[in-house]
Amino acid sequence: MSLQINNLTKKFGEQAALNNINISINNNEIIGLLGPNGAGKSTLMKSIVGALKIDEGEIIFNGKNIAENETESKKKIGFLPENNPLYLEMFVKEYLQFVANIHHIPVSRVDEVIELVGITPEKSKKIGQLSKGYKQRVGLAQAIIHQPDLLILDEPTNGLDPNQIIEIRNVVKEIGQQKTVLLSTHIMQEVEALCSRVILIHKGNILQDCPINEFKGKFGSLEEAFASYTQTPVTDEIHP
Numbered sequence: 001m002s003l004q005i006n007n008l009t010k011k012f013g014e015q016a017a018l019n020n021i022n023i024s025i026n027n028n029e030i031i032g033l034l035g036p037n038g039a040g041k042s043t044l045m046k047s048i049v050g051a052l053k054i055d056e057g058e059i060i061f062n063g064k065n066i067a068e069n070e071t072e073s074k075k076k077i078g079f080l081p082e083n084n085p086l087y088l089e090m091f092v093k094e095y096l097q098f099v100a101n102i103h104h105i106p107v108s109r110v111d112e113v114i115e116l117v118g119i120t121p122e123k124s125k126k127i128g129q130l131s132k133g134y135k136q137r138v139g140l141a142q143a144i145i146h147q148p149d150l151l152i153l154d155e156p157t158n159g160l161d162p163n164q165i166i167e168i169r170n171v172v173k174e175i176g177q178q179k180t181v182l183l184s185t186h187i188m189q190e191v192e193a194l195c196s197r198v199i200l201i202h203k204g205n206i207l208q209d210c211p212i213n214e215f216k217g218k219f220g221s222l223e224e225a226f227a228s229y230t231q232t233p234v235t236d237e238i239h240p
């Protein structure tokens with residue numbers, strides 16, 4: 001798996017949500033995408049999965065520009081959007097069979113993925129009846145059903161209770177042993193528990209991209225480092 005983001009700029013009107021972003025990912029690792037509200041994390045994730053059209057730059061996934069190879073790229077990228085949109089009236093297995101059909105993959109993969117995210121006892125229930133933690137597992141299942149090389153998770157544990165957070169983290173950790181995972185979060189413990197590398201975005205600019213220990217550096221904790229970097233004014237001609 002390789003992902004190369006070169007000089008990516010994404011604007012909404014006159015405002016640059018992402019300002020000349022460069023990122024290179026080559027290894028199977030779990031990367032934490034950090035940044036205050038409105039930093040540009042979701043915009044970056046949506047750009048990588050091809051859900052947003054970028055204004056400048058290029059995103060090269062497995063050696064090919066995703067803008068020119070959209071269908072092929074989507075086969076190898078999994079995405080769990082923020083707030084995990086699901087069809088609440090559908091049954092778990094029915095929904096995942098539906099997703100499998102969209103990807104043109106055998107429905108036999110459905111039971112495999114149900115097992116992998118730990119929702120076998122829930123597979124015949126309506127999605128709307130599930131707890132938030134189990135809904136999140138269904139979201140993860142749809143994101144990995146086509147065995148993507150790159151998994152993108154936008155705040156995967158947001159709004160879950162502490163037990164559910166640990167359960168989802170364990171699932172992500174297991175997936176991360178074989179896949180590249182890019183996850184956004186506001187929870188520093190999550191980064192500590194899961195990530196080997198941190199990318200910090202602030203006002204559409206990358207402030208840091210380094211191993212987690214380097215990020216903590218002289219600050220001692222991720223919280224301190226985050227606060228210190230993001231409270232520093234960013235010089236940026238495009239972003240207001």
Ligand SMILES: Nc1ncnc2c1ncn2[C@@H]1O[C@H](COP(=O)(O)OP(=O)(O)OP(=O)(O)O)[C@@H](O)[C@H]1O
Pocket residue numbers: 012017035036037038039040041042043044082
């Ligand atoms: N579809 C859109 N139209 C207009 N502006 C947008 C759109 N999507 C995002 N923005 C703006 O772009 C900036 C970056 O938003 P984005 O959602 O990427 O931030 P984020 O880092 O994911 O924030 P959060 O942590 O709150 O989820 C914000 O100023 C936001 O208001």
